[in-house]
Amino acid sequence: MAHISASVYTSHVPAIGAAIDLGKTGEPYWKPVFQGYEFSRLWLREHTPDAIVLVFNDHATAFSLDMIPTFAIGTAALYHPADEGWGPRPVPVVMGHPELAAHIAQSVIQQDFDLTIVNKMDVDHGLTVPLSLLCGQPLAWPCPVIPLAVNVVQYPAPSGRRCFELGRAIARALAQYDEPLNVQIWGTGGMSHQLQGPRAGLINREFDNAFLDRLIADPAGLAQLPHIDYVREAGSEGIEMVMWLIARGAMADAAGGARPRVAHRFYHVPASNTAVGHLILEQGSV
Numbered sequence: 001m002a003h004i005s006a007s008v009y010t011s012h013v014p015a016i017g018a019a020i021d022l023g024k025t026g027e028p029y030w031k032p033v034f035q036g037y038e039f040s041r042l043w044l045r046e047h048t049p050d051a052i053v054l055v056f057n058d059h060a061t062a063f064s065l066d067m068i069p070t071f072a073i074g075t076a077a078l079y080h081p082a083d084e085g086w087g088p089r090p091v092p093v094v095m096g097h098p099e100l101a102a103h104i105a106q107s108v109i110q111q112d113f114d115l116t117i118v119n120k121m122d123v124d125h126g127l128t129v130p131l132s133l134l135c136g137q138p139l140a141w142p143c144p145v146i147p148l149a150v151n152v153v154q155y156p157a158p159s160g161r162r163c164f165e166l167g168r169a170i171a172r173a174l175a176q177y178d179e180p181l182n183v184q185i186w187g188t189g190g191m192s193h194q195l196q197g198p199r200a201g202l203i204n205r206e207f208d209n210a211f212l213d214r215l216i217a218d219p220a221g222l223a224q225l226p227h228i229d230y231v232r233e234a235g236s237e238g239i240e241m242v243m244w245l246i247a248r249g250a251m252a253d254a255a256g257g258a259r260p261r262v263a264h265r266f267y268h269v270p271a272s273n274t275a276v277g278h279l280i281l282e283q284g285s286v
């Protein structure tokens with residue numbers, strides 16, 4: 001069986017990607033952001049998994065108002081970095097894991113989750129910025145990545161509760177895989193931010209830190225939080241944080257197993273318009 005060894009949570013602010021690509025990580029504005037990921041880059045080098053299930057949202061890049069899958073799993077062998085208006089980011093192509101992705105699709109759909117199967121997709125900053133934050137600027141990403149895209153751009157978005165349940169279903173799928181793979185699951189997006197309207201620029205440190213506390217200690221309770229609370233407290237784009245609950249639901253304690261260990265926690269304001277949050281949870285014995 002495959003198993004989840006750790007979950008990683010991080011914001012995906014596009015300006016962070018630009019800072020890396022343009023060599024600005026040492027500038028005073030950016031330095032404190034990247035310092036928060038120094039531990040994580042070393043950690044990932046020491047804990048490189050066989051595959052990463054990377055939960056992210058597409059920002060009207062691969063999908064548009066023409067077609068809006070709520071949950072979409074990438075089953076392709078590779079994914080190109082998307083052109084979001086400034087040319088594709090100068091980062092490696094993302095190698096997929098078609099066998100494991102197809103298995104997860106099979107198992108999770110049979111567990112009554114409606115996943116859209118995506119065989120061709122360019123991946124935007126939602127997926128590539130988290131990889132850059134934890135891997136730096138390698139010639140190739142350290143392992144295959146299975147993109148799991150969640151619609152949090154166009155209402156209706158899935159509830160936190162359903163995201164948490166999807167994570168649990170993914171963990172069950174991995175337990176039935178016939179290779180002993182070490183898999184990480186990453187939840188990305190957030191934390192509080194609003195990019196539009198009269199409240200543009202909204203940041204809520206108190207809400208974000210309480211969210212991190214509960215994500216660690218009471219994820220099932222946190223999963224009950226309704227949409228309106230995310231939007232009111234964390235801004236219209238703060239709804240991206242429901243994706244963190246997919247990663248959290250895949251940890252062993254969500255199925256009655258051992259609680260994960262906090263390996264790293266970081267929070268910083270601001271990066272562009274966004275509060276940056278980051279967490280690494282390691283699974284001990286299951």
Ligand code: DHB
Binds near residue numbers: 012190195237272273
């Ligand atoms: C910003 C943050 C995002 O999550 C995003 O998708 C786009 C922009 C920002 O802070 O500028």
Ligand code: FE
Binds near residue numbers: 012059126189190240
């Ligand atoms: Fe975003």
